[in-house]
Amino acid sequence: MMKIHKLHFLLSFFAVALLSGCTPTKEQSPNIILFMVDDMGWQDTSVPFWHKKTPYNKRYHTPGMERLASEGMIFTQAYASSVCSPTRVSLMSGMNAARHRVTNWTLRRNASVDATDSILSYPDWNVNGLQPVDSIERSTYATMLPQILKDNGYFTIHCGKAHFGAMTTPSANPLNCGFDINIAGHAAGGLGSYLGEQNFGNKEKGFHSEPWGVPGLEKYHGDSIFITEALTIEAKKALDSARISNKPFFLYMAHYAVHIPLNADKRFYQKYLEMGLPESEAKYASMIEAMDKSLVDLMDYLDENKLTDNTIILFMSDNGGFSLRPRAGELHTHNSPLQSGKGSAYEGGIREPMIVKWPGKVSQKSICDDYLIIEDFYPSIIEMAGIDNFSTPQTIDGKSFVPMLLEQNNKKQERDLFWHFPNNWGPTGPGIGATSTIRSGEWKLIYYYANQQCELFNIPEDIGEHTDLAASMPDKVNELALKLGNYLRSVDAQRPTSKTTGKLVPWPDEAGDIHQ
Structure with missing residues (x-):
């Protein structure tokens, strides 16, 4: 008798579903916004990511981040990674940089x-970046994150900086990478100007000029608008299209901000001047707040369209904050208490502000x-989207942080x-140079290829990496150098060559007697 009642219930359920014009479906997939900022340091926010607020947390005004943190x-x-392309390739592929070999920033095809x-020659790394096809020389082939999402029913939107692959290669266009819509993304990782009055770095109004002109925003040329605001407006229009499609959406909101050049956003600039900041720092602070206003506008859009409860927001930066000229003040201190900045193996170059809201x-x-670490975003977002049946040609190094x-x-x-x-990024400074690094629990070991020396730090006790313990703890150095060397060999990592000997520089655990 119970079986009959159950059958009647199921028949009634399907009848109601058919009469209402719908069929039973699985739980709706969440919308996902990945809000990626360029060159934003761990301290470039009013949200403290440490156990106490610092002067930098008091300098910047980021109410959007405060709101996101309060809700997540x-x-x-x-x-x-310490520079942009390695991070973005790891993000979109799930691979560690040692494996994918896009270890420096990309721009022109086949050009390092x-x-x-004077000391090192650098390896033939994958200068052409990440590619959706296996036919491009000096590149890494992978199924990219948006492609997996698109293949599983997502409406995928790219907005802002792409920088996936070199000019004239397929991935220079995000539409080849699994995105349904591309707003302003191309091969370059920077821009000539944030200002509409300067056509966002394009030489002529209404036209795109490579490499530093931003494409696709020609209707704003000559306007007083800041590019961060223009991108946000266009992102919301794309979200309108996603709503019409009746699909869950993935918005990769990848701002060009706060990469140099330093341009003032007039909406916020004056108040930072009145705080007594030098002109360059007032410009930088205005760029930070403009980025944050974009976050606010997107969260408001979700509220207004009743999308908040089913939308995940992930906030992240691609590398440490820029701490070179034209920043004012002492160089390599703009991420304090972290040491150094972008391009450095020290915490200031690799530790990022991250927030996740999942209602x-x-x-x-x-x-x-x-x-x-950044490659963890790939499997995490796929898991958050509820996708469990997919395959990739690449090995996924990332681990889900769900x-x-x-x-x-x-x-x-x-x-x-x-x-x-x-590689050789170009600038010099603390922790900047050809390096390999391991973080193992509270310990961090950095190996420098130029002098084949190691530094050892206890990060919880010495967040600023001021006390090198390598000389006093040789056993710990040996332990971590062996782990690091074994990992690099396991993924067939590349090494620089010594110009003195003409030979590859030794692995971290093979570098003479420094670990004895």
Whole structure:
């Protein structure tokens, strides 16, 4: 008798569904916004990502980030690569930089941007970036994150900086990378100007000029608008299209801000001048607040269109904050208490501000002190989207941080993180140079290829990396150097060559007697 009642119930359910013009479906997939900022440092916000507020947290005004943090989870130890292209390739492929070999920033096809050096020659890294096809020389082939989302029913939007692959290669156009809509994305990782009056770096009004002119925003040329605002307006229009499509959306909101040049956003500039900041720092602060206003506008859009409860927002930066000229003040200090900045293996070059809001899943005002790295976003977003049946030609190194979000991770910091930069970025400064690095629990080891020396730091006790413990703790150096060397060999990582010997520089665990 119970079976009959159950059958009657099911028949009634399907009848109602058919009469209402719909069919039973699985739980609706969440919308996802990945809000990626360029060159934003760990301290470029009024949200403290440390155990206390610092002078920089008091300088900047980011109410959008404060709002997001109050509604989600802060990650105090989120890491990326020290420069942009390695980060973005890891993000879109799930691979560590040592494996994908896009270890410096990309621009022109088959052309390396490595600066020359008197000590080292640099390897033939993948200067053409990440590609959706396997036919492009000196590139890494992968199924990119938006393609997986698109293949699983998502409406995918790219807005802002792409920088996936070199000029004239397929991935220079985000439409070849799994995006349904591309707004202003192309091969370059920077721009000539943030100002509409200057045509966003294009030489002529109404036209696109490579490499530093931003494409696709010609209707704003000659206007007084700041590009951060223009991109936000266009992103909301694209979200309108997504709503019409009746699909869940993935918006990759990848701002050009706050990369140089330093241009003042007039909406916010004056108040920072009145705070007594030097002109360049007032410009930078206005760019930070303009970026934050974009976040506010997108969150308001979700509220207005009743999308908030089913939309995940992930906030992240691609590398440490820029701490060179034209920034004012002492160089390499703009991310204090972290040492150095963009391009450095020190924390100032790789530790990022990260926040995740997942309504109904992530506790509000929560904090995660465990560490993660940029390639972890790939499997995490796929899991958050509810996708469990996919395949890729690439090996995925990233590990999902969903257990951290759901506070299910009871074994913290047992995993090792790796960075690999066998290149010459150009600038000089603390931690800047050809390096390989491991973070293992509270310990961090940096290996410098130029002098084949190691530095060892206890990060929780010495967040500024001021006390090198390598000489006093040779056993720990040996342990971490072996782990680092084994990992680099396992992924067939590249190494610089010594100009003195003509041979490849030794691996970290093979570098003479420095670990004895």
